[in-house]
Amino acid sequence: QNTWKLEDHPKLPKGKTIALVVLDGWGENKPDQYNCIHVADTPTMDSLKQGAPEKWRLIRAHGTAVGLPTEDDMGNSEVGHNALGAGRIFAQGxxxxxxxxxxxxxxxxxxxxxxxxxxxxxxxxxxxxxxxxxxxxxxxxxxxxxxxxxxxxxxxxxxxxxxxxxxxxxxxxxxxxxxxxxxxxxxxxxxxxxxxxxxxxxxxxxxxxxxxxxxxxxxxxxxxxxxxxxxxxxxxxxxxxxxxxxxxxxxxxxxxxxxxxxxxxxxxxxxxxxxxxxxxxxxxxxxxxxxxxxxxxxxxxxxxxxxxxxxxxxxxxxxxxxxxxxxxxSPPEIERTSGEYLVHNGVRTFACSETVKFGHVTFFWNGNRSGYFSPDMEEYVEISSDVGVTFNVQPKMKAVEIAEKARDAILSYKFDQVRVNLQKGDMVGHTGDIQATIVACKAADEAVKMILDAIEQVGGIYVVTADHGNAEDMVKRNKSGQPLYDKSGNLQILTSHTCQPVPIAIGGSGLAPGVRFRKDVPDGGLANVAATVMNLHGFVAPSDYEPTLIEVADN
Ligand code: 3PG
Ligand code: CO
Known part of the structure; x- marks a missing residue:
């Protein structure tokens, strides 16, 4: 009995290179001056949004959708990456x-x-x-x-x-x-x-x-x-x-x-x-x-x-x-994560981020497990984060370096999945510096473009999503959405994450014709991404995984 063997997807082929891009702290929100993603110049992400509803949609990234106790609990990178990688929702710490x-x-x-x-x-x-x-x-x-x-x-x-x-x-x-x-x-x-x-x-x-x-x-x-x-x-x-x-x-x-x-x-x-x-x-x-x-x-x-x-x-x-x-x-036991399944099914994986988020795309992604499932099948690359400066001082962080590593990994044809976390929106958002966060969002968008260009060159597929919101709202608001001021009349800056949904986009010339987002998973969340990605690799996800977000329409 081989419990790790995944069934072949009835319609989708294997062997496509997939770029899996996680923007950290990148939620969807109404456009206004405190939505740094809206203010920033982000042509790549904007163009992906044009693909709605078949190739772009929103998914839930907070509260019970990621195993948190209530709907008032904002998302965070630990529970977000756990859900993305594990394909199921676990009651969290x-x-x-x-x-x-x-x-x-x-x-x-x-x-x-x-x-x-x-x-x-x-x-x-x-x-x-x-x-x-x-x-x-x-x-x-x-x-x-x-x-x-x-x-x-x-x-x-x-x-x-x-x-x-x-x-x-x-x-x-x-x-x-x-x-x-x-x-x-x-x-x-x-x-x-x-x-x-x-x-x-x-x-x-x-x-x-x-x-x-x-x-x-x-x-x-x-x-x-x-x-x-x-x-x-x-x-x-x-x-x-x-x-x-x-x-x-x-x-x-x-x-x-x-x-x-x-x-x-x-x-x-x-x-x-x-x-x-x-x-x-x-x-x-x-x-x-x-x-x-x-x-x-x-x-x-x-x-x-x-x-x-x-x-x-x-x-x-x-x-x-x-x-x-x-x-x-006892911590939640997050086992049988998608990374482990894919490695057992011949999917060669590359994962990369800079130090401050490196464990997010590896340790958290793999169900709070350090190290490789199979060193022969995986390569994890950490780019050293800057030391001694807060990230509003260097808001671009290592965006270019991470994108270059991902590009090279894609063009090398050595990997089937190239996974990155682009953390700028989040790390700079936590400093509460609005101008710097706008710069950070632009840098993240440019990094996405570099990765998507590489995917185009190899005829691959991209999946672009985020782990939780942050940069799309930088002020505390009252119930009707108006910004709040403190006793001295200063705007209350929101340094934390949010409860906003996040986007997910699919595309690339390697995407089989007819692949589109289903309409019957309206409450889909981060945990639905793993089954989706398994499909794009040509496999059916295990039956206890949250359902896939995609279907293949007969043309
Ligand atoms: C932090 O640890 O920096 C914040 O508390 C949460 O941010 P993260 O969940 O995006 O890492
Ligand atoms: Co954060």
Missing amino acids: SDALILFQENCALWRRIKYISECFKNGTLHLIGLLSDGGVHSRLDQLQLLLKGASEHGAKKIRVHILTDERDVLDGSSVGFVETLENDLAKLREKGIDAQIASGGGRMYVTMDRYEHRLMNHKCDSLVLCKLLGEAPHKFRNAVEAVKKLREHPNANDQYFQPFVVVDENGKAVDPIVDGDAVVTFNFRADRMVMLARALEYHDFDKFDRVPFPKIHYAGMLQYDGELKLPSHYLV
């Missing part, structure tokens, strides 16, 4: 809250953590916001409640301020909320307080070893261990308020701080015998910290001293590495 509520045995399961409560401190480290992309405030609150009910006497929270998934400036409110919760615990006799913090992009939440701020990503770990940081404050509310006063301060780039007592001494660094829980559920930006907390032979930066702790993650962040070995909630 942010659903861990539900697991929490249902699973009263949780604290028994993590005895490893609670056995430190008698003599040690419980440290909770993670992103403090309700963005729902990497962590959830309500999950932190449940953790605090659970820990206090299960014997934690001393709790220290180490906070990372967000701004990429929530509004800039919202850190103050989140810290106040947390301080209130901790004050209530103190009333119950539990010594609970915030001990340190910093902006997520400046400290600790680095991903794929990008080390954006010149190796400073380790500084929160260091300041926790040593109780030292460039900024010292008596409490965290004062810290975030003061840090916001710095010129051009943004929540995501705050420098690290520690909370100190009346003698200027850090309230509690991590020491031998303590328990540590990282409460982010999303993997990409936690792997580095998890390694630093778990591995004895970690060498990415100096952790001296490295205390003997009991460490658990909210989830297991890397199933291959089994990292961390202790975790609170």
Whole structure:
């Protein structure tokens, strides 16, 4: 029995080169001045849209369509690429809250953590916001409640301020909320307080070893261990308020701080015998910290001293590495992804992006699995992202380089699928810099053109889509769609993703005659793309995959 064998598609041929282009943070929205995709010069994407409804349509990229708890949950790259690659919808890590509520045995399961409560401190480290992309405030609150009910006497929270998934400036409110919760615990006799913090992009939440701020990503770990940081404050509310006063301060780039007592001494660094829980559920930006907390032979930066702790993650962040070995909630098991099927069916695959999104088209695409399914059949190329500058300063990022690599891969005839993530709209969108985001969208459009031109040369097929919205709306709006202003009359810039649908376009001279989007999958989402691509490779998708978006009309 060969379970990996896919059936031949009754009508579509094999052997066409397919370019699979994922624009990151590229949603569809009404045209206005805050829709950077609309404002930018994007002739290639505009021309694809002319193919509607047979060759261009919209698909859902947020909420339950990508396994998130509610329709108010915006899409993100992890769940988006999971759905694109896996062809099915899996309940995602942010659903861990539900697991929490249902699973009263949780604290028994993590005895490893609670056995430190008698003599040690419980440290909770993670992103403090309700963005729902990497962590959830309500999950932190449940953790605090659970820990206090299960014997934690001393709790220290180490906070990372967000701004990429929530509004800039919202850190103050989140810290106040947390301080209130901790004050209530103190009333119950539990010594609970915030001990340190910093902006997520400046400290600790680095991903794929990008080390954006010149190796400073380790500084929160260091300041926790040593109780030292460039900024010292008596409490965290004062810290975030003061840090916001710095010129051009943004929540995501705050420098690290520690909370100190009346003698200027850090309230509690991590020491031998303590328990540590990282409460982010999303993997990409936690792997580095998890390694630093778990591995004895970690060498990415100096952790001296490295205390003997009991460490658990909210989830297991890397199933291959089994990292961390202790975790609170099991991650979704995303297996039998389209990448694995295609490799078993002779499809040679090339995947490429730059560092900050490299794991998106590989690790997330493959169901949070690192490495190749078959090194002989696949080639993954990472282009180094710029280091030490924020992406609004260099908004084109590595658009040209990624497109060139994809072009060369297509023209080499060595691959059947050439998959890229073009991340500009998203990474620059997260900075909230509207002008830079417009430049980024134009650059992404040019990159798409280069790839489509190469596909034309080899008589191939293209599939162009996106993982979630971002650049198509850069302001916070009221229910009737009007931009919102803050108390000082400033426009509220939306740095986060959106709940907008994303486009998908198919075409190329290799596309068989009669192939068009079906009309009977009106709610189609990212998870429907995998079956669609399998069809274009000449296969029928497994029966439990979400249905294909295409049909072949008899001409
Ligand atoms: C980030 O990690 O940069 C944001 O929180 C989410 O962005 P992404 O889902 O597009 O990676
Ligand atoms: Co993003």
